[in-house]
Amino acid sequence: MPQATVAANVQPIDPETLGNICSTLGCTPQDVTEFSPIDEGLTNESFRFVAGxxxxxxxxxxxxxxxxxxxxxxxxxxxxxxxxxxxxxFIYENPKQGWKISHFVEGCKPFDYHNDAHVSRAMEMARELHSCGVTSKWSFDIFKNTEGILELLNNDEKARYDDFDRIGARIASLEERVRATSAVPVLCHNDFYDPNFLVRGTDISLIDWEYAGMSDYASDLGTFICCSDYSYEEALEVLCQYFQREPTGEELFHCISYVAFAAWYWFVWALYKDQCGDPVGDWQDLWHRYASEYGSRAAQLVQEL
Structure with missing residues (x-):
């Protein structure tokens, strides 16, 4: 990711990658220098380079x-x-092979979940995206996608957590009611969390759109919250910033449910990454905790409604 720390141990790149760079940027191999791997990113491999x-x-x-x-x-x-x-x-992405070239932005700092300006801009960006009116033929159904990854998981991965089946059952019990109250799908980022916000001064870019597609607006809010260290009260404040008012009872239930759904999806995704030999570290336990806690909170909100 562009805001990541550049690591040492520079390695030569393969001819195909070098060819992709030269064809995209209109340069020669001799123009491409200073290759440095980037040490952040849970899904992909990235490196920094200089051209021209x-x-x-x-x-x-x-x-x-x-x-x-x-x-x-x-x-x-x-x-x-x-x-x-x-x-x-963003500069270019190959839609078949998935490689991508972007500007590296110097002088960036991490997105801060407790910086009011950062969070306010993030919620503003979410509203801009959700209200843009663009329709994509690609969709992100968090329920189907979770089921798809579950089918790829072996039993050993599932057995690592004693409450795996219990959390899954609660998520399933919430799904039917949430689907019944869902709004018309809108274009969402669906990976809306701090490493994907590139902060330089007062400017913020939202990067890494690989999970983007038509989805429920709360998919972005759920992901944003389940990747934070927020207390429940802080999560409620973020929802108020998004709506620019207090959410209704149904909206609150809907969004809190989506925190659980997003956490469950990313937890299952993390287990799959671990199975592939590419573990994501502490994120896995964070998502497990949020799936459990916010699933319980959503179930309580059902009773209150």
């Missing part, structure tokens, strides 16, 4: 992603994000 004196990022799809990600859908959404001004780093 300017820094760029090259992204390669990670192991197993071809089974769960549509690169054509990502390329479409990246183009829309660039047009809307939500992602000013």
């Amino acid at each position: 004196g300017k820094p760029y990022v090259y992204r390669k799809p990670g192991a197993g992603t071809e089974k769960i990600i549509s690169r054509e859908g990502e390329a479409f959404a990246q183009g829309i994000a660039a047009e809307l001004g939500l992602d000013r780093t």
Whole structure:
């Protein structure tokens, strides 16, 4: 990702990758220098390089992603994000192979979930995206996608957590009611969390659109919250920022349910990545905790409604 720390241990790149860079940027192999791997990113492999004196990022799809990600859908959404001004780093993505070239933005700092300006802009970007009126032929159904990854998981991965089946059953029990109250799908990022916000001064770009597609608006809110360290009260404040008012009882239930759904999806995804030999570290336990806690909170809200 462009905001990541550049690592040492520079390795030569393969001829195909070098050819992709040269054909996209209109340069020669001699123009391409200073290759440095980037040490962030849960899904893919990326490296920084310089061409013609300017820094760029090259992204390669990670192991197993071809089974769960549509690169054509990502390329479409990246183009829309660039047009809307939500992602000013994007240059080109190959819609078949999934490699991508972006500007490397110098002088960035991490997105801060407790910085009011950062969070306010993130919610503004979400509203801009959700209200843009663009329709994509690609969709992101968090329920079907979770089921698809569950089918790829072996029993050993599932057995690592004693409450795996219990959380899954609660998620399933919430799904029917939430689907009945869902609004018309809108274009969503669906990977709407802090590493994908590129912060430089007062400017923020939303990057990495590989999960983008038509979805419930709450998919982005659920992901944003389940990847944070928020207390429940802080999560409610974020929802108020998105709506620019207090959410109704149904809206609150809907969004809290989606925190659980998003956490469950990313938890199952993390187990699959682990199975592929590409573990994501502490994120896995964070998502497990949020799937359990917010599933319980959503079930309580049902009773209150």
